Amino acid sequence: MVNNAAIVNEGSGWQRVIAINLTAVIVGTKLAAAHMRKDKGGKGGRIVSTLSVAGLVQSHMTPVYCATKHGVRAYITGLCKDPTRPDQGIEYAMIAPDAVDTPMFQSVDSNRVLFWDELKDEMKRRMMKPQAVGEAFLQLLRSDVINGAILQVDIQGKTFRHMECVNDGVTFDPSKAF
Ligand SMILES: NC(=O)C1=CN([C@@H]2O[C@H](COP(=O)(O)OP(=O)(O)OC[C@H]3O[C@@H](n4cnc5c(N)ncnc54)[C@H](O)[C@@H]3O)[C@@H](O)[C@H]2O)C=CC1
Numbered sequence: 001m002v003n004n005a006a007i008v009n010e011g012s013g014w015q016r017v018i019a020i021n022l023t024a025v026i027v028g029t030k031l032a033a034a035h036m037r038k039d040k041g042g043k044g045g046r047i048v049s050t051l052s053v054a055g056l057v058q059s060h061m062t063p064v065y066c067a068t069k070h071g072v073r074a075y076i077t078g079l080c081k082d083p084t085r086p087d088q089g090i091e092y093a094m095i096a097p098d099a100v101d102t103p104m105f106q107s108v109d110s111n112r113v114l115f116w117d118e119l120k121d122e123m124k125r126r127m128m129k130p131q132a133v134g135e136a137f138l139q140l141l142r143s144d145v146i147n148g149a150i151l152q153v154d155i156q157g158k159t160f161r162h163m164e165c166v167n168d169g170v171t172f173d174p175s176k177a178f
C-alpha cells in the first residue's frame with residue numbers, strides 16, 4: 001500500500017494540508033494494516049509513504065507542509081518500531097524526494113506558498129524528473145528488507161537512511177539562536 005497524495009497550501013485553508021498530508025496517511029495506514037496483518041488472517045505486506053526532503057529538514061518557505069511531512073515520519077517510524085510488527089508481517093518504509101517536476105510545482109498557486117520567488121529558484125536548482133523517483137521506488141521495493149528505511153532521492157543520487165538516524169546530531173547553542 002502506498003501513501004502518496006499530498007498538497008501544498010501555506011495560505012488560507014492550510015488546515016486541509018494537515019487533513020490530506022498527515023491525517024489521511026494515518027487513517028489509510030490503519031485501514032491497510034488492519035487488512036494486511038498476518039496475525040489477524042491477512043497476508044502481510046509493505047506500506048510505503050512518500051515523504052519529502054521537507055520531512056527531513058525545516059524550511060521557512062513551506063512550514064505547514066514541512067510539519068505534515070515531519071508528522072508522517074514520526075508516525076511511520078513509531079509503527080516500524082512496534083514490537084508486535086514482525087508477527088503482523090508488515091514492513092514500513094518511506095521515500096523522501098527532493099524537488100520533482102510534477103503538477104505540484106508546475107501548477108502551484110503562488111498565493112498558496114511563502115517566499116515564492118525563493119522557493120521557485122531553489123526547486124528549479126534541485127529539480128528531478130519524476131522518473132528518478134519512480135526508479136528509486138522500484139529499487140526500494142526490490143530490496144529484501146525495507147522496514148525502517150527512508151530512501152532519500154536528490155540530484156546527487158539515492159541514499160538509504162535508517163529512520164532513527166536522520167537527526168544530524170547538531171546540538172543547540174542558545175547564544176547563537178536565530
Ligand atoms: N513535486 C515535488 O517537488 C515533491 C513531491 N513530493 C511528494 O510526492 C507526492 C506526490 O506529489 P506530486 O506527484 O509531486 O504532486 P501532484 O500534485 O502531481 O500529485 C499529488 C496527487 O495527490 C492527489 N490528491 C490530492 N488531494 C487528494 C485527496 N484529497 N484525495 C485523493 N487524492 C488527492 C492529487 O489528485 C494528485 O494526483 C506527495 O506526497 C508530495 O508531497 C515529495 C518531494 C518533492
Ligand SMILES: CCCCCC(=O)/C=C/[C@H]1C=CC(=O)[C@@H]1CCCCCCC(=O)O
Pocket residue numbers: 008052053054057058059061062098099100104105108113119122123126
Ligand atoms: C510547491 C512546493 C512543493 C514542495 C515540494 C517538496 O516536497 C519539497 C521541496 C523542497 C525542494 C526544494 C525546496 O526548497 C523545497 C522546500 C523544503 C526544503 C528546504 C531545503 C533547505 C535545506 O536543504 O536546508
